[in-house]
Structures are given as structure tokens and as C-alpha cells.
Amino acid sequence: MEMIFTQKNVEKILDHVEEGIQIIDGRGRIVYFNKAAAEHEEIKREEAVGKHILDIYPSLDPETSTLLRAIEKGVPTFDIQQTFLNYKGKKITTINSSFPIKAKGKIIGAIEISRNITDVKELSEKVVALQEQLIDKKKGKKSNKNGDSAQFTFFDIIGRSKEMVKVKGLAMKAAQTASPVLIYGETGTGKELFVHAIHTASCRRDKPFIAQNCGALPAALLESILFGTVKGSFTGADNRAGLFELANGGTLFLDEINSMPIELQVKLLRVLQDGRIRRVGDSKTRQVDVRIIAASNEDPLSAVENKRLRRDLYYRLNVISLKLPELKDRKGDIPILTKHFVDKFNNKLNKEVLKVSDEVLEVFENYDWPGNVRELEHVIEGTMNLMDGNIITIDCLPMYFEKITKRSLKKEIDIKNVPLNEALKSLEIEMIKNALREGDGNISHAADSLKIPRQTLQYKIKKYKLQ
Structure with a gap:
């Protein structure tokens, strides 16, 4: 038709x-x-x-x-x-x-x-606030923690698994350099925590720390936010410093670098190469001393192949590279993370929750956590808001955990139909997991409770890949 x-x-x-x-x-x-x-x-x-x-x-x-x-x-x-x-x-x-x-x-x-884009007025106000804080700092006034200061340290990064110990060690070494850092991790793995911690452990800790998300902003707006503007560069533009100038001497965190418009990536590459920026509409350049830490929520090489990240920028940013493990790959940290969040929300919500049950921990360890540590935190917060009593049980969890509970029950039933050596192996693994949980991850305490030498327990942990 x-x-x-x-x-x-x-x-x-x-x-x-x-x-x-x-x-x-x-x-x-x-x-x-x-x-x-x-x-x-x-x-x-x-x-x-x-x-x-x-x-x-x-x-x-x-x-x-x-x-x-x-x-x-x-x-x-x-x-x-x-x-x-x-x-x-x-x-x-x-x-x-x-x-x-x-x-x-x-x-x-x-x-x-x-x-x-009038609704991004909030971003402009943030820029003005940062300017005022930097001026106050120059005058000797105390700046607040919500502006140009990082709020977290390595102490705030919870995890004792070998995966986390390794990446924290690399991040601590990165903090002692001035080179760019590229952090890759799925949503909820703690990229921002690591960025803050690197800044606070560096020699720039007393200088500005400024974060900017590069996603979901028009190229023209993001350019003016990062590099600043001069009066008349576009209708309504004023003389205003950008985030590079505000972060001078300190650290600029560019989150979701894989979402930065390609045309802006060229300008960023120039800053990384010679440390000079030019405000939008300006004819002169300005020298800045800024340490760049960038983060991506997708594999940077995949972003390069899909033309979301320039190859030359990737190599310039990837001087120091950190890949954060997903929670499903560091399940040994689930007990201490759970305890940390219970303590946190006891204080925040004025609760007196003592612990989570062993059944809940087992369900947590059988779940894949697509939202990573952030999802675990939200599950604990939501549960503690609605629960009665002082122990988190299976019945307290959100409904979508019912499938995990049924899967665990089926696993218990199925074990009756396996060879004895397989059943003994499963029992040994569960006993080691329980001992590590109750010992708060301490291998010596776990070995004592199991009545076996520490070296034997370490061998079995490595054998079964439990940490």
C-alpha cells in the first residue's frame, strides 16, 4: 500500500x-x-x-x-x-x-x-564551586571533602583474596608515579575507590582531585567543561577555567573514557603529550600539570576495535594498567564484604544486626553477582531496611535469591548419587569454606578449627582454588 x-x-x-x-x-x-x-x-x-x-x-x-x-x-x-x-x-x-x-x-x-541541555546547569555549578574552593585554598581556607579532595584510601578497599591483594599492590606502586593510569572493570567493581586511593597515596594528595564522567554529554559541552571557555567563543559563553586548569598540580579522573567523543580524544591526547590546553575559542595555550587517571567499564582493547577509543590514546593512557576482578572471581571476599556492609548499615540505619546465617553466605557464594560489589552492598542495605530480628536469614533476602536457594538444595540432594570420593571432596571443600568464614579469612585460625597444619590447609586452598 x-x-x-x-x-x-x-x-x-x-x-x-x-x-x-x-x-x-x-x-x-x-x-x-x-x-x-x-x-x-x-x-x-x-x-x-x-x-x-x-x-x-x-x-x-x-x-x-x-x-x-x-x-x-x-x-x-x-x-x-x-x-x-x-x-x-x-x-x-x-x-x-x-x-x-x-x-x-x-x-x-x-x-x-x-x-x-539546560538540565546540565548542575555541572556548571559544580565547576564554579570547584573554582571557589581552589581560591579559598589559596587564601588558606579549609576546603570541604565534597569538592576537590579524594575521599577514600586503600584502607577502604575491602578484600583479602589473592586477586585483590595483587591489584591493590599494583595500585599502591602506581600511586608513587606520575604516569597516566587506565583502570578497567565491570560496573560495581570499585573503580572509583581505586582512583581515590591512588590519589590519596600519591605526592599530589594535597592538591585538587576532580572527577568527570565522559558519558552521555554532548561533545561541545564536555569540551567546554574540560578545557574552559573564553567570552564570545559561543553565544552566552564567559571566561571560565576548565577542569584541567582547576586540577592543576593534582589529579583529573576521567570516568567512562570509552564514551568520550572521538573528536575530544584528539585534544586529550595533545594534553597528555605536551601538558598544554587551549580554552574553547582561545588563541593562546596554557600549561597544566595534571595526572590523568581514566576508567573504562568495557575492555579497552574491545573499545579500540569498535572505534570507541582511539588506538593512540589507548597506548598513551595504558602506561599503567589495572584490571579489577569481578566479585564472582573473588568469592573468598564475600564473607568479609558482607560483614563490612552489615557494620556499615548498622551505623547508618541505627540497626543491631549481628550477622548473616551460614545458609545466606552459601547462597551468596553460589550467586554470580552481575552487579558485583555494588550489588552485594545494595542487597544488604535493602534487606536490613525491611527485616526484623538481628540475623539475616534466607527469608530476609530479595525474592530473586529463591532460585539460588533451590539450586543449593538440589545440589545437596544430588550429592547422594555421586561416588564416595566426590562426596568426600565436596564435604571437605564446604568444611574449609566454613572454617575460613568463621575465621574471618585468617588461615591460621581456620587451620586450628579444622585441627590440621597450616601448610596443609594452604595446599588444599590452592588445590580447590578457594582464594
Whole structure:
């Protein structure tokens, strides 16, 4: 069946897109204003259509209006950041792409597609707050812990498994250098904890620590946040330092580096090579001394292959590389992590929970923890919020753990049908696990409770890969 696109049909379709769309005629009058544009800019369509664009946006002029420039110059512009006031005095920031409309070689109007990013005002306020804290620090005032200081140390990283002991040892060595660090770990494995700890153990510990997530931000906005702006670099821009300048002498943590727009990765590479930055719209460069720590929630080599991370940037960042283990690969840490979170939420929630039952620990050890340590923390917090009594039992856990409980029960039943040597092996493993749990991971205490030499227990732990 042939589909007919009438003007009314097209307008209905455009009312369902998230971007704001405006069309002006050759004289600058608004002839179309979709639903998203009206909502983003808090202007009724009937108030806008038919009006000249400068009547609706009086803070703009023929030079700063991207739509009027498209008519005058006859060329499209892409991803231009613009801050302006509408006729109601509301301050709006958008990322615009504008295109001239031509018919028979003549420009008859222009169309603009815009994304409203006013809701990132919070990020701008954070930049201002960081500036004020740095100024206060120079004046000898005490800065607060929520701004330009790391909050965690290696003491805050819980784990005694061989996997965690190894990565903590490497991180401690990394703290003593000034080289870039690239940390890779699945969501919830504790990347930010390690970044904070590296900074607080370094010689830069008394200098600024600033973190910025590189994901879900338009390239133009992220560029101005990182490198700063000069007045006039885009409509509404002021002279403002970026995060590189604010972090001078200290550490800049770039989280989700694999989500940074490719065009910005080129600028970041230049900073890593020569330590110089240029504010958006500026002609001069500024020297900065900043240690970069970057983190990725996907394998960096995979990000390189999928063209989300430049190969040259990867090699420049990967001077020191840390891969954080998933919780399913360090299950020996589950008992001490569980105890840590119970203690934490006893204080936070004013509870008196004594422990978790052995059955709960067994369920925890049989679960794969796709959300890693963060998921374990949230499970403990949610359970303690709703439970009665002072021992966390199976009945207290979220419903999705029922499958794990049934799987454990089936395992107990199935053991009756295996050869004696296999059954004895399973029993030995469970006894060693219980002894390690009750001994809080201490091998000497566990060996005493099992009435076997410490060396024998170490051999069996290695044999069964229990730590």
C-alpha cells in the first residue's frame, strides 16, 4: 500500500521526536515549531508561529542566531552550543544543527534541530564551586571533602583474596608515579575507590582531585567543561577555567573514557603529550600539570576495535594498567564484604544486626553477582531496611535469591548419587569454606578449627582454588 506523506502527517511524526525542531521562512518568521521545542523552551506554539525569531529570542541577533546565519550564508552548521534568553526571560542552553532550505537554487528558509541541555546547569555549578574552593585554598581556607579532595584510601578497599591483594599492590606502586593510569572493570567493581586511593597515596594528595564522567554529554559541552571557555567563543559563553586548569598540580579522573567523543580524544591526547590546553575559542595555550587517571567499564582493547577509543590514546593512557576482578572471581571476599556492609548499615540505619546465617553466605557464594560489589552492598542495605530480628536469614533476602536457594538444595540432594570420593571432596571443600568464614579469612585460625597444619590447609586452598 502506498504511503502518502501530507504536511499534517509529517507534523505528527515530528511531534514524537525528542529533539526540538524549528523552521523559519526567508524573512526570519517562524513557520513551524514542534512539540519538543515548545516544551524545552516553555513557549506555546501559537505564540511562536508567525513571529520573527528575534522577537521570540530577543537576546540573539542576526550574527548569533544559527537559523538566521543559515539563511544568510547558505551553509549548514553542526552541533553549535548556544545559551540565550527567550522572550519570557528564561535562560536556555542548546546544541543546534541548522540547515538552509533551498528551492530552485534559492534559499527560502532554514530548519534547526536542537537538543536542550539546560538540565546540565548542575555541572556548571559544580565547576564554579570547584573554582571557589581552589581560591579559598589559596587564601588558606579549609576546603570541604565534597569538592576537590579524594575521599577514600586503600584502607577502604575491602578484600583479602589473592586477586585483590595483587591489584591493590599494583595500585599502591602506581600511586608513587606520575604516569597516566587506565583502570578497567565491570560496573560495581570499585573503580572509583581505586582512583581515590591512588590519589590519596600519591605526592599530589594535597592538591585538587576532580572527577568527570565522559558519558552521555554532548561533545561541545564536555569540551567546554574540560578545557574552559573564553567570552564570545559561543553565544552566552564567559571566561571560565576548565577542569584541567582547576586540577592543576593534582589529579583529573576521567570516568567512562570509552564514551568520550572521538573528536575530544584528539585534544586529550595533545594534553597528555605536551601538558598544554587551549580554552574553547582561545588563541593562546596554557600549561597544566595534571595526572590523568581514566576508567573504562568495557575492555579497552574491545573499545579500540569498535572505534570507541582511539588506538593512540589507548597506548598513551595504558602506561599503567589495572584490571579489577569481578566479585564472582573473588568469592573468598564475600564473607568479609558482607560483614563490612552489615557494620556499615548498622551505623547508618541505627540497626543491631549481628550477622548473616551460614545458609545466606552459601547462597551468596553460589550467586554470580552481575552487579558485583555494588550489588552485594545494595542487597544488604535493602534487606536490613525491611527485616526484623538481628540475623539475616534466607527469608530476609530479595525474592530473586529463591532460585539460588533451590539450586543449593538440589545440589545437596544430588550429592547422594555421586561416588564416595566426590562426596568426600565436596564435604571437605564446604568444611574449609566454613572454617575460613568463621575465621574471618585468617588461615591460621581456620587451620586450628579444622585441627590440621597450616601448610596443609594452604595446599588444599590452592588445590580447590578457594582464594
